[in-house]
Amino acid sequence: MQAIAQLKEGDSVEETYLAATKQIATARNGVTYLSIKLADKTGEIAGRLWDNAEHVAGKFQREDFVRIKGIVASYQGMMQIKMKSLEKVDDAAVDIANFVQAASREPDEMVQELRAALAGIGNTHLNQLMQAFLNDASFMESFKRAPAAKALHHNYVGGLIEHVLELINLCRDVAKHFPAIDTDLLVSGAFIHDIGKTHELSIRKTIEYTTEGRLLGHISLGYEMLVEKIAGIPGFPEETAMLLRHIMLSHHGQYAFGSPKRPKIQEAVVINYLDDLSAKINNFQATLEKENVEEGGWSAYNKMHDRYLYRQSLSPDSAASAHEPEGAQEDANAQGSGKLPLDI
Missing domain, CATH: 1.10.3210 (Hypothetical protein af1432)
Incomplete structure (x- = not known):
């Protein structure tokens, strides 16, 4: 399984994901494209398909499983999959455990x-x-x-x-x-x-x-x-x-x-x-796990905490040499407490 949380820019992707959202959009140049949010239990990523967008969109509905082929790319600082093809997958052919995460305890x-x-x-x-x-x-x-x-x-x-x-x-x-x-x-x-x-x-x-x-x-x-x-x-x-x-x-x-x-x-x-x-x-622990942050490394910007998150090294010596990522100072415009009211 090519887990979404592990995808990197340049990766070739051929995998089944959940189409969490679906929208036909129009670019500034007037070209119609298919925009969907692909999801598995590790996260979500945007998907874009430009060829035969309306025809492909008619093949599936929101919350259907779809098998896509494409390339992971970065656009305006966000990862997305530039899809070459998309086909609907029957629910019975999918292992739901890949999409619904459960607590570690029974x-x-x-x-x-x-x-x-x-x-x-x-x-x-x-x-x-x-x-x-x-x-x-x-x-x-x-x-x-x-x-x-x-x-x-x-x-x-x-x-x-x-x-x-x-x-x-x-x-x-x-x-x-x-x-x-x-x-x-x-x-x-x-x-x-x-x-x-x-x-x-x-x-x-x-x-x-x-x-x-x-x-x-x-x-x-x-x-x-x-x-x-x-x-x-x-x-x-x-x-x-x-x-x-x-x-x-x-x-x-x-x-x-x-x-x-x-x-x-x-x-x-x-x-x-x-x-x-x-x-x-x-959230802190789940972020480090999902983003595969190694000891001495930093997460991406975290909205809930309103900052970047650091996984300290077990070795004090290596921790001392770690540097906060470029641009990681708290955004001067982000003065919030990090507590997001509708989801706690």
Whole structure:
């Protein structure tokens, strides 16, 4: 398999990819060409076909598998494949494992760890709430398969539960240093903060937003799910319900990051920061792996982190001789925090 992440300028390509997007476009000189986004589980790359563009475009649809022949080239600093030919490939002839990435751990193993973590919640009502979710077979089937995001972090089958387990473990560690924190509320908030992503995202051949995901978003969807489960528990304290709803509404931290509210209790502050930490470290590690960055080397510019990423050498001596890539100073015009609100 010629993985997209490993393609280099000048490579000859003859491989099957997913046509993630498809568009007939017109160049400045008036020539019509076919523009598609080719994808596998390692990444995406633009594809351009100039000969018989409209005829070839009629052979396939968006999200079909296609076998292409072409040459990898660089255009305006971005890699693309100049395609010479393209043919549709039947789904049955394709190994879907090449296109849908999955967590390294088995989903059921992660579910067991989650159940054990939530079983330690001592607050009776919070424990009942957690069990209400855990005993919802339909929810758990979706939860253990869902990705945590479309592109930026934990974007694979089982990514959501993996992200949530990371966050729960981080929360427990941090809570040890701050005795005034309500650990039961903190862990419960870590579990529920992204439950709406079970409805926001879907996995078929790729990760895509659902219609309700595009219209409502995971915070609104998760809020509705939380309120519904709380309503099914007699005598659930109003204060506790309000604090949990606040954690969900504030976990993105800032209005500019898509957060309806900013954190105003310490448990919400912790979840906001650790949620971001889990996302960014996962993205950092995945970037180095996908781009095959060697020790002492640098990644391409990373949008989430708003910078180039360095893989340190195991040898201090060789690390001292490494140089940041040309033009790698933080863009004077890129003043953002690197936290992208719609995909965390």
